[in-house]
Amino acid sequence: MTTDTNCLFCNIVAGTIPSTQVYSDELVIVxxxxxxxxxxxxxxxxxxxxxxxxxIEQRHDVLIGHxxxxxxxxxxxxxxxxxxxTVINTGAGGGQVVFHLHVHxxxxxxxxxxxxxx
Ligand code: AMP
Ligand code: ZN
Numbered sequence: 001m002t003t004d005t006n007c008l009f010c011n012i013v014a015g016t017i018p019s020t021q022v023y024s025d026e027l028v029i030v031x032x033x034x035x036x037x038x039x040x041x042x043x044x045x046x047x048x049x050x051x052x053x054x055x056i057e058q059r060h061d062v063l064i065g066h067x068x069x070x071x072x073x074x075x076x077x078x079x080x081x082x083x084x085x086t087v088i089n090t091g092a093g094g095g096q097v098v099f100h101l102h103v104h105x106x107x108x109x110x111x112x113x114x115x116x117x118x
Contacts, residue, residue, distance in 0.1 A: 044067055
């Protein structure tokens with residue numbers, strides 16, 4: 001599995017940089033965003049170092065399916081029974097700052113309008 005020792009989220013996956021994890025399995029970890037944009041703001045991060053959606057290949061189909069099916073489960077565990085928002089920023093032009101694929105899961109108070117803007 002690809003990892004990059006210079007990558008923030010690879011270091012969080014490895015445990016060398018701390019995070020507040022809420023879920024973990026063989027394919028992904030889920031932890032709290034350090035700068036939450038809503039009452040609940042989690043990041044779903046593959047253990048594999050994949051830069052962005054631009055680097056997704058067919059071999060990632062199992063991982064992507066896993067993440068999509070996991071999102072509503074995590075949302076319900078977090079008490080987001082009314083619904084939740086998911087955001088994937090891709091590339092600098094898409095607002096991506098950490099170049100290790102991740103899905104933002106947002107919900108609860110503070111969630112307004114469409115998407116989120118820095
Ligand atoms: P993006 O703009 O999609 O690349 O989002 C990167 C996200 O990572 C931002 O929402 C940051 O607040 C979050 N972030 C950056 N550093 C950390 C960290 N050490 N722990 C948790 N979240 C972080
Ligand atoms: Zn990485």
